[in-house]
Amino acid sequence: MVLEKGIAGLVDAFIADGRPSSRDQHIDDRRAGYVASTALAGETETRVRVEDIELDAMTFRVVSPLNAVGSLPCVIYYHGGCFVSGGFTTHDNQLRQLAYFSQCRVIAMQYRLAPEHIFPAAHDDAEKGANLVWHYAGRLGIDKHKITLAGDSAGGHLALVTALRLKAAQQWQPAQLMLIYPMLDATAHYESYTRNGQDYVITRDTLLSGYEMYLLHTDRMHPEASPLWRDDFQGLPPVHIITAEFDPLCDEGEALYQRMTKQGVSCTAQRYLGVNHGFFQLGGISQAAQNAMRDVAWRVGRL
Numbered sequence: 001m002v003l004e005k006g007i008a009g010l011v012d013a014f015i016a017d018g019r020p021s022s023r024d025q026h027i028d029d030r031r032a033g034y035v036a037s038t039a040l041a042g043e044t045e046t047r048v049r050v051e052d053i054e055l056d057a058m059t060f061r062v063v064s065p066l067n068a069v070g071s072l073p074c075v076i077y078y079h080g081g082c083f084v085s086g087g088f089t090t091h092d093n094q095l096r097q098l099a100y101f102s103q104c105r106v107i108a109m110q111y112r113l114a115p116e117h118i119f120p121a122a123h124d125d126a127e128k129g130a131n132l133v134w135h136y137a138g139r140l141g142i143d144k145h146k147i148t149l150a151g152d153s154a155g156g157h158l159a160l161v162t163a164l165r166l167k168a169a170q171q172w173q174p175a176q177l178m179l180i181y182p183m184l185d186a187t188a189h190y191e192s193y194t195r196n197g198q199d200y201v202i203t204r205d206t207l208l209s210g211y212e213m214y215l216l217h218t219d220r221m222h223p224e225a226s227p228l229w230r231d232d233f234q235g236l237p238p239v240h241i242i243t244a245e246f247d248p249l250c251d252e253g254e255a256l257y258q259r260m261t262k263q264g265v266s267c268t269a270q271r272y273l274g275v276n277h278g279f280f281q282l283g284g285i286s287q288a289a290q291n292a293m294r295d296v297a298w299r300v301g302r303l
Contacts, residue, residue: 003246004274006285010040011246011276014201022206027115027213031085038090042284045096052088055132058125061088062140063099063106073104073303074142076133076174078162080153080278082183082210083122084114094152094281094293101297105142107133111158114214122214123224126158127165134172146303149174150296152280153249154210156182161224167235175303177239178296180280181249182256184228186211186220190251200246202277207248228252233263240299241269242292247277270295 003011014020022030049064064072075098079086087110088095099106111125130149137144151159156179163177188208197204215225223230239260243253250271257269272279272288283289 002274004286004288007275007279010201011199015199019198023209027084034081034085034090040282040284041093044093045100048096048099055136058129058132059110061095061108063095065099065103071141071143073146073300075104075106075148075150075300076130077106077108078126078151078155078158079108080155082207083154083214084210097293098297101294102301104300118216119214119218120224122158123161126162130162145175147174148176148178148300150178152180154183156180157184157227161227163236164232173237176237178299179239180242181244181247181253181277183207183249184252184256185226186215187226190255192251193248196246196248196250200276204248228256233260233265236265238266243269243271244275244277244279245271245273246275249277
């Protein structure tokens with residue numbers, strides 16, 4: 001159990017600072033801290049074109065490879081932030097890198113956040129946004145048969161629930177799902193919440209306080225609050241799950257792999273060693289982050 005050098009520096013500083021809890025932060029400070037962390041994302045990828053557009057009162061960021069022509073495969077990307085923070089700014093470099101390395105069009109959406117907007121606001125926005133991208137595929141220059149739903153943390157949760165909603169509606173299905181350390185179980189059932197819950201920057205408090213704000217009036221075992229426990233995965237497209245060794249969510253991500261496999265889903269999973277929750281956004285200090293980005297890009301670009 002050895003942390004990557006860059007991650008170890010973050011963890012050491014967090015512990016030396018007294019393990020500050022997200023519960024003690026004003027939401028504005030929490031959001032500002034997330035934006036500040038983008039300094040660790042590495043050099044900004046400039047070999048892409050970035051455009052913000054509005055469709056049916058929703059705002060999207062479209063990131064495209066330079067000189068892209070014709071209909072490209074598409075990644076609909078849901079940002080993380082524990083349902084209470086995050087957006088285009090926090091994920092700018094990841095969206096850029098994913099578009100460049102995959103040579104796909106990457107489309108992110110700004111869904112509503114808690115505490116201003118509680119369940120099911122983010123879920124409804126995630127579904128609506130996916131349907132808008134599919135409906136306007138021609139205008140957006142994407143191949144509607146080659147759409148990947150992807151997301152990290154809360155965004156991975158939203159990608160999964162959106163795919164389940166689309167399956168239930170029997171309208172269209174994404175080609176695949178990419179779930180990056182997804183939030184899956186609001187009951188914090190698994191042991192990694194204890195094993196990795198205190199020291200690794202994104203703590204048990206960080207994750208559970210996000211759930212508490214978003215699921216204010218919602219039972220934690222609601223099937224769209226804790227999708228891990230659902231028994232209707234069969235019929236989903238292929239799924240790839242990324243977990244992190246020192247993440248409170250590590251065990252539940254791997255449990256999802258087991259549950260999906262038993263329910264007949266074509267599912268793969270990879271645990272990245274030496275890293276914590278959120279490492280995918282730390283490409284400036286983490287080799288694992290760089291490796292994960294290239295792997296995700298390869299998987300979405302091969303469609």
